[in-house]
Amino acid sequence: MPSEERIKSFYLDLGQRVRAGRARTKMSQADLATRLGLTRASIANLEAGRQHPAAHQAAMIAEVLEIPIQDLLAAAPHAVDPTETQHAALRKWARSQAKTDTEETS
Structure with a gap:
C-alpha cells in the first residue's frame, strides 16, 4: 500500500502536468x-493536488x-515503492514460515 506521502506526491505531480499542459x-x-464539464475551482484544486x-x-x-x-x-511509478511491496511480501512469507514452524513443534 503506498504511503500517504507518496499518494500526495502523485497528485501534486499530476497537477503540475495539467498546469504545464494548460x-x-x-x-x-x-x-x-x-x-x-467541470468548474474552474475544480481545475485549480486538481492543479494544486487537492x-x-x-x-x-x-x-x-x-x-x-x-x-x-x-x-x-x-508520476504513477513514484506512487508505489516496489521495494515496500517486496518487503511486505517477504515479511508475510516469513510470518507464515514461523507459524508453520511453531505448529510443527507443538
Whole structure:
C-alpha cells in the first residue's frame, strides 16, 4: 500500500502536468473546465493536488490537453515503492514460515 506521502506526491505531480499542459496550449483554467464539464475551482484544486480525478476524467484531460495519458500519469511509478511491496511480501512469507514452524513443534 503506498504511503500517504507518496499518494500526495502523485497528485501534486499530476497537477503540475495539467498546469504545464494548460500553459502549453494557452488554455485558462476556465477554458479547460468548460471543455471538461467541470468548474474552474475544480481545475485549480486538481492543479494544486487537492482534487483527485477519476480515471475517465484523467483520460479526458489528457485528450483535451493533447498529452498522451502515460505522460500525464507519468508520476504513477513514484506512487508505489516496489521495494515496500517486496518487503511486505517477504515479511508475510516469513510470518507464515514461523507459524508453520511453531505448529510443527507443538
